[in-house]
Amino acid sequence: MPPSSDGPANHRAGSAVTAPSPLHDGPAKLAGRKRFGGETIFKFLSTGSGVFVLVLIIAIAAFLIAKAIPALQANEANFFTFEGWYPDDVEHPKFGIGALVIGTLITAIIALALAVPVALGIALCLSHYAPKRVATTLGFVIDLLAAVPSIIFGLWGLAYLVEPVRALSAWLHRYFGWIPIFGSEGPYGKSLLLGGLVLAIMILPIITALSREVFSQTPKMNEEAALALGATKWEMIRTAVLPYGRPGLIASVMLGLGRALGETIALAMTLGASFVISFDVIEVGGNTIAANIANRFGEAGEIGRGALIASGLVLFAITLVVNVSARAIIFRRREFREAL
Template sequence: MGDYPSRSENAVTGDPGVAPRHTRAAGTGVSPSSYDEPPIGGGGALPRKKSFSMESGFRGLSVAAGAMVLVIIVAIAVFLISKAIPALGANTENFLTYTRWFPNESNPAFGIAALAFGTVLTSIIALIVAVPISLGIALFLSHYAPKSLATPLGFTIDLLAAVPSVVFGLWGRDVFQQPVNDFSVWLNKYFSWIPIFGGEGPFGQSIMLGGLVLAIMVLPIVTSLSREVFQQTPGMNEEAALALGATRWEMIRIAVIPYGRPGVIAAVMLGLGRALGETIALALTLGLVFNISFNIIEIGGNSVAANIATTFGEANETGRGALIASGLVLFAITLVVNMAARAIIYRRREFRDSAA
């Protein structure tokens, strides 16, 4: 037949015994896409069934892991509720508004108001102090410091997260308390007209001391996560801002901070979760007084976690149920905070996706 390929040859490739794809599919009622094409360079058909089964297995494991988290959360809630109901039934006062804690008496009377107030107030003070410092350190490490300095300094800050909370508590009580006491006296002398710095003393183991110790404990978490987020800013965004004549700070303000805002919010919420659940450090630095006062320099204050740590050993059955009920309140506060954080992050998703 000369230059023309035989019927047993592929008219396109010249390979014998392989008909063209459109020729094989023609008249058979089979779609050409149903044939497995060999990969480039040969090697036979792609293992589609095997790939599909591996993907399905991985998807199943992911769904199971996510469902397991929900199951654990529900199990914790059910346990706390079941153990707290008998104590709440025996309580002679309003659990949500009463400020005292006498669950071991013959007529139990206890409430969560003072504990929840102290928990939230110390956490807020910790965030007010820690977040600006953490963001400043994160920006310095990611955009200002030379690599020879940023690497060891970042590693040192990360090590603070590994320090046990009891070490922070002992340091705060034995070393940091006196400087805070002197600072409280100075604040009371010159700024007593501000309610949070009023009072006549004594000063020392106060809400401010606990909040400052918590700030030091929260700082490495917020710093590390914020630094990682700032380093993920697309280089094109930074170069575009600099090309338009922006200074380094202006570039950070218009390109880096807006892009990393969802990640920073997540970092702050993780730090807040650490502050809300802290136990030993606050048990060693707070005055463990059941009161509601915005004065942060006088001795006083208490928190849910610290109260559980200090009173669980001497509690009777009703007292243990009361402590579990307070843990349920802390669980609910943490859950609400995390849900609020996720809502804020989702609202920023459009900007994050468009900037990526």
């Protein structure tokens, strides 16, 4: 007998044909799912988070300005050029951030000059030279440096680096004393050079990690094309890897600079806490905005706290400019990658 039209096969086929499909949902049902679904909730939460960050930054800036205005009005000296810090003088409060800004910038520049070449070499080694297992292990060890508290770096620098830096300072003055930044005849020890060296070790894992990720994302076809044209390993890195990763490298350097500008405890322990505008990096002394706040906030009076907050406002502006610049460079890097 011929198979019945009501057999199991025809029943399954009919069920498959008549099964409801999301593609056949009505416009009203799709609109309702889009309106009340997870996509809308995620969009609301992400947008709210972005707005919250902007509101938080504005609130911090407003707080700093409001607290700093009374001290700035009471200040009888030039806030940007005066070399001294006497905000709690009852009759003549005077304070200035000239020496603090110079010390902050010099220590950050020293840190970048020492850390960037080392970080660049480590990043290239981990991404293109070392075996995968070795690169993973070394990368993990380097990343651990970022988790070390800054006070540990300060104690370590104070205990083990003062004497080597003192000897290095004497050597630099003996052979390069004709350069103004090495002109001091002593005494040596807690100086901008020591603070910059400690900062260099602290920002090294940040620059290394970001640079390593950028270099490892270089398109393989670019590297293979350079090698196919007869380039050596170094020539391939110079012509294919470094140009591709340059925006990301600059962004990582600027993020490290932001960390160096805001470091507090380590510099408070390794600088001489002076208020003299000087570009000599080996003489005892030096101070930064963050270190000065840490050292003086506990014993400051009302005007003194306002003066410290005013200096913090300047540091806030400097770090904001650095971070915005870094973000702009990262955006340029994204455009560069999309154009490939």
